Amino acid sequence: MNKKSTEFYEARANVAKALAHPSRLLILDALQESEMCVCDLTSLVGADQSTVSKHLAVLKQAGFLETRKEGPMVYYRLMIPCLDSFFSCVEAVILKRRDAGIAACRR
Amino acid sequence: MNKKSTEFYEARANVAKALAHPSRLLILDALQESEMCVCDLTSLVGADQSTVSKHLAVLKQAGFLETRKEGPMVYYRLMIPCLDSFFSCVEAVILKRRDAGIAACRR
DNA sequence: TGGTATCATGGCAATTATGCCATATCGCCA
DNA sequence: TGGCGATATGGCATAATTGCCATGATACCA
Numbered sequence: 001m002n003k004k005s006t007e008f009y010e011a012r013a014n015v016a017k018a019l020a021h022p023s024r025l026l027i028l029d030a031l032q033e034s035e036m037c038v039c040d041l042t043s044l045v046g047a048d049q050s051t052v053s054k055h056l057a058v059l060k061q062a063g064f065l066e067t068r069k070e071g072p073m074v075y076y077r078l079m080i081p082c083l084d085s086f087f088s089c090v091e092a093v094i095l096k097r098r099d100a101g102i103a104a105c106r107r
Numbered sequence: 108m109n110k111k112s113t114e115f116y117e118a119r120a121n122v123a124k125a126l127a128h129p130s131r132l133l134i135l136d137a138l139q140e141s142e143m144c145v146c147d148l149t150s151l152v153g154a155d156q157s158t159v160s161k162h163l164a165v166l167k168q169a170g171f172l173e174t175r176k177e178g179p180m181v182y183y184r185l186m187i188p189c190l191d192s193f194f195s196c197v198e199a200v201i202l203k204r205r206d207a208g209i210a211a212c213r214r
Numbered sequence: 215t216g217g218t219a220t221c222a223t224g225g226c227a228a229t230t231a232t233g234c235c236a237t238a239t240c241g242c243c244a
Numbered sequence: 245t246g247g248c249g250a251t252a253t254g255g256c257a258t259a260a261t262t263g264c265c266a267t268g269a270t271a272c273c274a
Contacts, residue, residue, distance in 0.1 A: 004136070009129035015197045016126035021262085022116035025123070029111070038221055051263050053222055063204030072220045072271045079203060082196040089189035090122045096186055097170030128232085145251060158233050160252055179241045179250045216274090223268070230261070238253070244246090 018062035023047060024055050027076075028064060028083060035068070035077035125169035130154060131162050134183075135171060135190060142175070142184035 019025060023045045030036060030044055042052045056076055059065045068075045126132060130152050137143060137151055149159045163183055166172045175182045 004133075006129065009132045009136075011201050012132050012194065012197050013127055013129045015200045016123050016132070017261095019123035020120055020127045022113065022120045025116045025119050026111075029116075039219090042221095048264055049221070050223080050265080054263085057222080061204075063200045069271095072218095074221060080196070080200055082192075082199055085189075085192045086196040087119070089187065089193040090119050092189055093122045093170045093187055094118050097168075124231095146249095155234055156251075157235080157253080161233085164252080176241090179248095181251060218271100218273085220271080221269085223266100225266085226264090228262085230259100232257100232259075234256090236253100236255085239251080241250085242248085244248105 015062055018058050018064065021055065021058075023052070024059055027052075027055060027059065028078065031065070031076060031078040032083065035075045037070075037073040037075050039073070041076070122169055125165050125171065128162065128165075130159070131166055134159075134162060134166065135185065138172070138183060138185040139190065142182045144177075144180040144182050146180070148183070 019028075026045060027041055030041065036044075038049065038053060038056065041056070042049045045052050045055070056065065060067065060076070064078065064080050065076045066079050068077065126135075133152060134148055137148065143151075145156065145160060145163065148163065149156045152159050152162070163172065167174065167183070171185065171187050172183045173186050175184065
């Protein structure tokens with residue numbers, strides 16, 4: 001049996017942490033359509049520009065995004081093609097909780 | 108385009124948050140084999156029993172786990188069958204960051 | 215060169231997560 | 245009934261996250 005190391009799970013937890021914020025999920029969703037500059041994403045998210053910039057840094061550092069400079073603007077694009085299956089599993093969890101929710105999550 | 112609501116992303120972020128801890132990922136991994144009681148998982152994780160119990164509560168509340176009581180023991184079992192695709196996408200992100208170059212998503 | 219627009223970063227306060235201890239609850243058995 | 249083992253919960257201290265403000269850095273243009 002392969003005993004997985006602590007780093008194994010820490011690395012995965014770091015990836016999950018990058019996804020653990022509504023604004024970052026909104027950003028990933030938007031970038032599935034096409035690349036966008038920070039200004040576009042700032043107005044989309046509706047937070048301060050510095051806040052959005054930090055969210056983008058988190059997603060880039062985690063490995064989800066890459067950047068492209070064009071003049072004064074920075075365009076972010078999605079680098080992970082499997083987010084669909086990722087989110088469909090998340091959706092399954094949400095549906096599961098919604099179904100069982102009233103019965104199972106109340107104590 | 109259909110503008111998704113804030114709750115849409117908040118619900119998904121809550122699911123991701125449940126995955127954003129190494130101990131919880133270890134627990135999910137272990138439960139893919141078979142159901143386990145809290146005492147088993149406590150020794151597996153190597154933390155205080157109350158800590159593990161709280162991790163399990165997080166995973167259950169998020170919709171990943173269900174419980175079965177047998178005498179004084181509580182057995183937790185995995186309720187989400189798609190974690191494999193979920194983690195393979197996480198793995199793709201990790202490889203992407205490690206290479207910082209070309210990495211395909213294994214499906 | 216000065217001004218403006220776009221992004222990134224430092225710093226700070228407020229919120230949230232984490233982990234352990236102590237303790238409560240539950241099931242079982244002598 | 246009393247006691248023990250298995251879990252859950254409250255409380256608290258510490259750490260991490262979040263969001264905004266202020267500011268720095270860069271590109272472009274008049």
